[in-house]
Amino acid sequence: MRRRPDEIAKMRRAGIVVAEMHEATRAAARPGVTTAQLDATAREVLRRRGARSNFLGYHGFPAVICTSPNEVIVHGIPGEYRLEEGDILSIDCGAIVEGYHADAAFTMPIGEVSDEALRLIEVTERSLWAGIAQMRDGNRLHEIGRAVQQVAEAAGFSVVREYVGHAIGTAMHEQPQVPNYWPGNPGPTLRSGMVFAVEPMVNAGGPETKVLEDNWSVVTADGRLSAHLEHTIAVTDDGPEVLTVP
Ligand code: MG
Ligand code: MG
Numbered sequence: 001m002r003r004r005p006d007e008i009a010k011m012r013r014a015g016i017v018v019a020e021m022h023e024a025t026r027a028a029a030r031p032g033v034t035t036a037q038l039d040a041t042a043r044e045v046l047r048r049r050g051a052r053s054n055f056l057g058y059h060g061f062p063a064v065i066c067t068s069p070n071e072v073i074v075h076g077i078p079g080e081y082r083l084e085e086g087d088i089l090s091i092d093c094g095a096i097v098e099g100y101h102a103d104a105a106f107t108m109p110i111g112e113v114s115d116e117a118l119r120l121i122e123v124t125e126r127s128l129w130a131g132i133a134q135m136r137d138g139n140r141l142h143e144i145g146r147a148v149q150q151v152a153e154a155a156g157f158s159v160v161r162e163y164v165g166h167a168i169g170t171a172m173h174e175q176p177q178v179p180n181y182w183p184g185n186p187g188p189t190l191r192s193g194m195v196f197a198v199e200p201m202v203n204a205g206g207p208e209t210k211v212l213e214d215n216w217s218v219v220t221a222d223g224r225l226s227a228h229l230e231h232t233i234a235v236t237d238d239g240p241e242v243l244t245v246p
Contacts, residue, residue: 002193003169007100008234008243011169011195014102015232015243017051017095022106023246025065025093031085031111035067039078042093051095054103054172061216065093066105068217073201073209073226074105074163075216085111088121090228092199094172101172103197104244105230116204117225120157124202124227127151127159131180131198132233135240140186144198145179152180152202160201160226162209163218168197168232192237199230 003011021042028041042065046053053064061077068076068090069083076090083089092105107121130147144165152159165178176188180200205224212219220226232244 001167001169001174002191003195003234004193007169008193008195010098010100011102011232011234012243014051014095014097014100015104016246017045017049017097018093018102018104018244019246020049021045021065021093021095022091022104025091026106026108029083029089029108029110031083033083035076035078035081035083038067038091039063039065046095051097054094054096054101058172065091067091068228070225071220071223073160073203073218073220074228075218077214077216083110086113088113088117088225088227092228092230099170101168101170102232102244103168103172103230104232105199105228107227107229119155120202120204120225120227123152123155123157124200124229127200127202128198128229128231131200132231132240132242135190135196135233135235137190137192137235137237139190140188141176141178141190142183142185142187146182148200149181152200158203158205158207160203160207160209163201165197165199165230168195190235192235195232195234195243197230197232199228201226201228
């Protein structure tokens, strides 16, 4: 769907709130802090900004952020887990302003981490920007995933298949989906006004996933590290515009 400029302006405002949630939780995340405390930090930003959460209550999800440490790929539930030196942590969250959604995630090191962990985060970030660079009017949607996959696999990592990015607007998850791999066809043509959440999930080991008994936390089947980054981006006449920035 192509969004009008006034719709994209509201998504940009939601995106600023998400960027502030990122900034606040990134500043608070350190060894000894629980993931529940980070959720409280993010709730405070939403309250101060008068924005609503699109995560809280989503299919019963109990928090405004997902906190996914180490082998957790996505959808980790904030709770009593205490961050430790050497962890990596993905924080994913969103906001709704005047009915319009934004959604973004980052992965950060907690204190000193392994060289592999740092490289995984760096490669995942590079894969995200390679995908974003494909978001031009007239290009095809699945060039995004092809670019993400190329960067991740060239570094010796793998991309998750079961969870993907998505169009976003008046709902968080709209059609079409945005895979992080080449699905075998180029997909729809991108047009100015389309808005997508692009979100590579890159695993240090194999791409296989499983879901824990909490029915939310998605982990790597081999127990190795995973990183997740995401932005909400509009296709414009001047190229991609990232909306989830301050
Ligand atoms: Mg997200
Ligand atoms: Mg998303």
